[in-house]
Amino acid sequence: MTVLLVALGAAVGAPLRYLTDQALRARAGTFPLGTFAVNVAGSLLLGFLIGLPVPPALGALLGTGFCGALTTYSTFSLEALTLVENGERVRALTYVLASLTVGLGAASLGHLAGSAL
Known part of the structure; x- marks a missing residue:
């Protein structure tokens, strides 16, 4: 049953990641705004x-399935490398630092909000 919940969450998260990337790609030039936004x-x-906490089944559906398919470390890494290879080192560094700091900040804020409930 857990595997089905993960698959169901992923079936929503992956297309949402793709659609978000397509919607934001034209607006940001070479900055990978779509990947940044979904991450x-x-x-x-x-x-x-994690802050709530949620029952294991909901964690599998939303955490592992949906969030796992929505977010992408591999695409983040490839986009940062591509920026470097294209001579956009400052943009690559900005992307990496912003992704890490804003992502960690978002996770912390989410955890605080969940823990407060």
């Missing part, structure tokens, strides 16, 4: 879920 949103939601 921050996923960090916020996962922090919130």
